[in-house]
Amino acid sequence: MHTQAKSVPGPRIRTSAGIAALGRLYLDIAVWRRGPQDVPAAGILLPLTIGVYILLSAAAGALLPALRPGWLLQVGADTLFVALWYWALLAIARRRERYLQTAVALFGLQAVLAVPSMLSVSLVQQFGDRRGWQVPVYAAALALAIWSVAAIGHILRAALERPLGICLILAFLQLLIEDLVLLAIFGAGA
Helix, strand or coil: CCCCCCCCCCCCCCCCCHHHHHHHHHHHHCCCCCCCHHCCCCCCHHHHHHHHHHHHHHHHHHHHHCCCCCHHHHHHHHHHHHHHHHHHHHCCCCHHHHHHHHHHHHHHHHHHHHHHHHHHHHHHHHCCCCCCCHHHHHHHHHHHHHHHHHHHHHHHHHHHHHCCCCCCCCHHHHHHHHHHHHHHHCCCCC
Protein backbone atom coordinates (compact mmCIF):
# COMPACT_ATOMS: atom_id res chain seq x y z
CA MET A 1 0.00 0.00 0.00
CA HIS A 2 1.26 3.44 -0.87
CA THR A 3 1.57 6.34 1.45
CA GLN A 4 0.42 9.72 0.41
CA ALA A 5 2.88 12.54 -0.16
CA LYS A 6 4.22 12.63 3.38
CA SER A 7 7.64 11.83 4.69
CA VAL A 8 8.37 8.12 4.73
CA PRO A 9 11.33 6.58 6.52
CA GLY A 10 13.86 5.54 3.96
CA PRO A 11 17.29 6.22 2.61
CA ARG A 12 18.60 9.75 2.93
CA ILE A 13 20.29 11.20 -0.12
CA ARG A 14 22.60 13.62 1.70
CA THR A 15 25.54 11.25 1.92
CA SER A 16 27.25 8.73 -0.28
CA ALA A 17 25.85 6.04 2.04
CA GLY A 18 22.38 7.46 1.41
CA ILE A 19 22.95 7.37 -2.34
CA ALA A 20 24.12 3.76 -2.07
CA ALA A 21 21.01 2.93 -0.01
CA LEU A 22 18.86 4.50 -2.71
CA GLY A 23 20.66 2.42 -5.35
CA ARG A 24 19.98 -0.73 -3.28
CA LEU A 25 16.33 0.30 -3.00
CA TYR A 26 16.07 0.56 -6.80
CA LEU A 27 17.76 -2.83 -7.19
CA ASP A 28 15.34 -4.32 -4.66
CA ILE A 29 12.43 -2.86 -6.62
CA ALA A 30 13.85 -4.37 -9.83
CA VAL A 31 13.92 -7.84 -8.25
CA TRP A 32 10.53 -7.52 -6.50
CA ARG A 33 11.85 -7.32 -2.93
CA ARG A 34 10.43 -3.83 -2.42
CA GLY A 35 7.94 -1.57 -4.11
CA PRO A 36 7.03 2.07 -4.65
CA GLN A 37 5.59 2.24 -1.16
CA ASP A 38 9.18 1.94 0.11
CA VAL A 39 10.33 5.02 -1.81
CA PRO A 40 10.58 8.17 0.32
CA ALA A 41 7.94 10.71 -0.74
CA ALA A 42 10.56 13.40 -1.31
CA GLY A 43 9.84 15.60 -4.33
CA ILE A 44 13.54 15.99 -5.15
CA LEU A 45 13.90 12.25 -5.77
CA LEU A 46 11.95 12.29 -9.04
CA PRO A 47 14.16 14.77 -10.93
CA LEU A 48 17.29 13.23 -9.39
CA THR A 49 16.26 9.71 -10.40
CA ILE A 50 15.31 10.85 -13.90
CA GLY A 51 18.69 12.59 -14.13
CA VAL A 52 20.52 9.43 -13.08
CA TYR A 53 18.57 7.39 -15.64
CA ILE A 54 19.44 9.86 -18.43
CA LEU A 55 23.11 10.08 -17.37
CA LEU A 56 23.48 6.30 -17.21
CA SER A 57 21.83 5.98 -20.61
CA ALA A 58 24.12 8.68 -22.02
CA ALA A 59 27.23 7.03 -20.58
CA ALA A 60 26.23 3.58 -21.82
CA GLY A 61 25.32 4.98 -25.23
CA ALA A 62 28.66 6.78 -25.53
CA LEU A 63 30.49 3.50 -24.86
CA LEU A 64 28.41 1.47 -27.31
CA PRO A 65 29.33 2.51 -30.84
CA ALA A 66 26.54 0.57 -32.57
CA LEU A 67 23.81 2.93 -31.37
CA ARG A 68 22.55 5.17 -34.14
CA PRO A 69 22.53 8.97 -34.04
CA GLY A 70 19.63 10.49 -32.16
CA TRP A 71 19.40 7.81 -29.46
CA LEU A 72 19.85 10.36 -26.68
CA LEU A 73 16.86 12.30 -28.00
CA GLN A 74 14.93 9.03 -27.85
CA VAL A 75 15.93 8.63 -24.18
CA GLY A 76 14.43 12.07 -23.56
CA ALA A 77 11.25 11.12 -25.44
CA ASP A 78 11.07 7.88 -23.46
CA THR A 79 11.37 9.82 -20.20
CA LEU A 80 8.60 12.22 -21.16
CA PHE A 81 6.34 9.41 -22.38
CA VAL A 82 6.77 7.32 -19.22
CA ALA A 83 6.17 10.32 -16.94
CA LEU A 84 3.00 11.32 -18.77
CA TRP A 85 1.70 7.77 -19.26
CA TYR A 86 1.84 6.88 -15.58
CA TRP A 87 0.52 10.27 -14.47
CA ALA A 88 -2.51 9.66 -16.72
CA LEU A 89 -2.87 6.03 -15.59
CA LEU A 90 -2.83 6.98 -11.91
CA ALA A 91 -5.24 9.87 -12.57
CA ILE A 92 -7.66 7.51 -14.33
CA ALA A 93 -7.33 5.04 -11.44
CA ARG A 94 -7.91 7.90 -8.97
CA ARG A 95 -4.56 7.29 -7.32
CA ARG A 96 -2.79 10.55 -8.25
CA GLU A 97 -1.46 10.89 -4.72
CA ARG A 98 0.73 7.86 -5.49
CA TYR A 99 2.33 9.38 -8.57
CA LEU A 100 5.54 10.64 -6.95
CA GLN A 101 6.54 7.35 -5.34
CA THR A 102 5.38 5.33 -8.35
CA ALA A 103 7.27 7.52 -10.83
CA VAL A 104 10.43 7.44 -8.70
CA ALA A 105 10.18 3.64 -8.50
CA LEU A 106 9.66 3.38 -12.28
CA PHE A 107 12.55 5.68 -13.13
CA GLY A 108 14.70 3.95 -10.50
CA LEU A 109 13.93 0.68 -12.28
CA GLN A 110 14.83 2.29 -15.61
CA ALA A 111 18.10 3.52 -14.11
CA VAL A 112 18.91 -0.03 -12.99
CA LEU A 113 18.04 -1.35 -16.46
CA ALA A 114 19.65 1.51 -18.45
CA VAL A 115 23.01 -0.15 -19.05
CA PRO A 116 21.63 -3.66 -19.72
CA SER A 117 19.01 -2.17 -22.06
CA MET A 118 21.54 -0.14 -24.06
CA LEU A 119 23.85 -3.15 -24.21
CA SER A 120 20.97 -5.30 -25.45
CA VAL A 121 20.10 -2.79 -28.19
CA SER A 122 23.75 -2.58 -29.21
CA LEU A 123 24.13 -6.37 -29.36
CA VAL A 124 20.98 -6.75 -31.45
CA GLN A 125 22.21 -4.06 -33.85
CA GLN A 126 25.69 -5.58 -34.12
CA PHE A 127 24.96 -9.31 -34.10
CA GLY A 128 21.22 -9.70 -34.74
CA ASP A 129 21.71 -10.68 -38.36
CA ARG A 130 24.73 -12.96 -37.86
CA ARG A 131 24.12 -16.66 -37.93
CA GLY A 132 25.12 -18.29 -34.67
CA TRP A 133 24.58 -15.09 -32.69
CA GLN A 134 20.89 -14.58 -33.36
CA VAL A 135 19.54 -17.00 -30.76
CA PRO A 136 21.68 -15.83 -27.80
CA VAL A 137 21.34 -12.14 -28.67
CA TYR A 138 17.58 -12.25 -29.12
CA ALA A 139 17.13 -14.57 -26.11
CA ALA A 140 18.97 -12.06 -23.92
CA ALA A 141 16.88 -9.19 -25.33
CA LEU A 142 13.69 -11.16 -24.68
CA ALA A 143 14.75 -12.01 -21.12
CA LEU A 144 15.42 -8.32 -20.43
CA ALA A 145 12.03 -7.36 -21.91
CA ILE A 146 10.25 -9.96 -19.75
CA TRP A 147 12.11 -8.76 -16.67
CA SER A 148 11.12 -5.16 -17.46
CA VAL A 149 7.44 -6.03 -17.89
CA ALA A 150 7.43 -8.10 -14.70
CA ALA A 151 9.14 -5.40 -12.64
CA ILE A 152 6.84 -2.66 -13.97
CA GLY A 153 3.86 -4.94 -13.25
CA HIS A 154 5.12 -5.39 -9.69
CA ILE A 155 5.34 -1.61 -9.23
CA LEU A 156 1.85 -1.11 -10.68
CA ARG A 157 0.38 -3.85 -8.48
CA ALA A 158 1.43 -1.86 -5.42
CA ALA A 159 0.43 1.51 -6.89
CA LEU A 160 -2.96 0.48 -8.25
CA GLU A 161 -3.79 -2.32 -5.80
CA ARG A 162 -4.90 -4.52 -8.69
CA PRO A 163 -4.04 -8.14 -9.53
CA LEU A 164 -0.62 -8.77 -11.01
CA GLY A 165 -2.09 -10.10 -14.28
CA ILE A 166 -3.87 -6.80 -14.97
CA CYS A 167 -0.73 -4.86 -14.06
CA LEU A 168 1.40 -6.99 -16.38
CA ILE A 169 -1.03 -6.22 -19.21
CA LEU A 170 -0.83 -2.50 -18.39
CA ALA A 171 2.99 -2.66 -18.33
CA PHE A 172 3.09 -4.47 -21.67
CA LEU A 173 0.59 -2.01 -23.13
CA GLN A 174 2.74 0.94 -22.04
CA LEU A 175 5.86 -0.57 -23.61
CA LEU A 176 4.02 -1.44 -26.82
CA ILE A 177 2.39 1.97 -27.25
CA GLU A 178 5.64 3.72 -26.38
CA ASP A 179 7.50 1.71 -29.03
CA LEU A 180 4.82 2.59 -31.61
CA VAL A 181 4.98 6.29 -30.70
CA LEU A 182 8.79 6.33 -30.86
CA LEU A 183 8.67 4.46 -34.17
CA ALA A 184 6.26 7.06 -35.55
CA ILE A 185 8.45 9.93 -34.34
CA PHE A 186 11.95 8.59 -34.97
CA GLY A 187 11.36 6.02 -37.72
CA ALA A 188 12.56 2.43 -38.03
CA GLY A 189 15.12 1.32 -35.49
CA ALA A 190 13.58 3.33 -32.64
